[in-house]
Amino acid sequence: MKELLRKVRRLEVKTRRMVETTFAGEYHSAFKGQGLEFDEVRPYQYGDDIRSIDWNVTAKTGEVYIKQFREEREQTLFVLFDVSGSEDFGPGQENKLLIGTEIAAILAFSALKNNDKIGLLTFSDQVERFFKPQKGRKHVLKVVRTLLTHEHEHDQTNIQLALDYVKRTLKRHGILIVISDFLDQGFERSLIHLNKKHEVILIRLFHPNERFQMGAGTIPVLDIETGRRRWLNAGDIGYRKLLNENFEEIDQRLQRLCRRYRMGYIPVNTREDYFPVLERYFRQRNRL
Known part of the structure; x- marks a missing residue:
């Protein structure tokens, strides 16, 4: 328990320092009141x-x-965070799951500073944890603790399932931020439907070594020719070729989708400093 509290405190100090400097102002300006x-x-x-x-x-x-x-300034920020097996990739501070956790924490503390409600859903191929949107530091710390204590249980992912769950539970207008590597398909229709009522932003996490990954484990990839999701063993002969094709195709597909339906898109290379990327996106959003 003491170790968990230390982890929560370290993450709070790190992310709050970022929030207090400039990001909270960018966040505040980026999302206007709803009337x-x-x-x-x-x-x-x-x-x-x-x-x-x-x-x-x-x-x-x-x-x-x-x-x-x-x-009317009060907003509802809702984060959907992919915690499936493919997210646990990258060494040390470059790990996708770690970077996603830090980004989610930055968003949560920004919402706290702006007196907004914050909600969270973690998912794999099922809904793992759900926190309905609430205000207050106590609630934010509970969200952060959940992010830090997540134990990997399911390798596969189902983004559509998570989106449909939010569609049923989040009735009022909100800002939906999906943090994932988007190694999935078939979720586009649900995303477009949610975008009609909510502001949607996709944060795609990727590590450049993923396209050359070798090792054990089951990894989800998209077969570009068939459009189907396939679960491959990392030692499969054709694995690297298919993964390399998917690496570029996923980015292009998401860019086209977000551009067409006016959704936000933030690609985050976990090998690089992600904070300037977030800051630049929200600053540009302020000018729209």
Whole structure:
């Protein structure tokens, strides 16, 4: 338990330092409020829009009052994090699962600083853990603990299953961020459907050595010719050739999908510093 608390604290210190410097501001600016909410009434002044007159208060007081509104800032940020077998790739600080955990923590602490709700779903070929969106530091730390204590149980992945689960449970508008290597197929329709109601951003994690990976274990790859997902042993003769083709095809396919349906796309090479990549994306998003 003490070791877990130390891990949580180290991750909090590392990610909060990033958040406190510049990222929280980029996050705050990138996601606008979903309209206006009532703030207060005040006496009418010359030049005010008569459509803002509060007729009930005006009738009660005998003086003309208008309604004032403010931007509704509260958001719901929901992170879908792929924890399947293919995510556990890369040495040390280049590990995809580790980098994904840090990115999810940065997003969670940014939401906390912005007073937003944060929710989490971890998945493989099934839903592993689900936290409904809530506010507060206690909730964020619970989310971070879950990310750090995940134990690898399932090699395969099913992105469509995770998206459909969120579609059933997340009723209000939110910002959906999917963190995965996207070694899967058949999830596009569900993603497009969610994008009609929510803001969707895909963060694709990859390590350049994946295309040359040799070793044991079952790895999901997409057969470009058939469009089907295949689970191959890493020692299979044709494994490296198929994986190399998939490596480039996945990126191109996601770029086309996101460009067509106006979804966000952030490719993250886990061998490189990911923070400038995130910062650059959200800064550019602010200008749109």
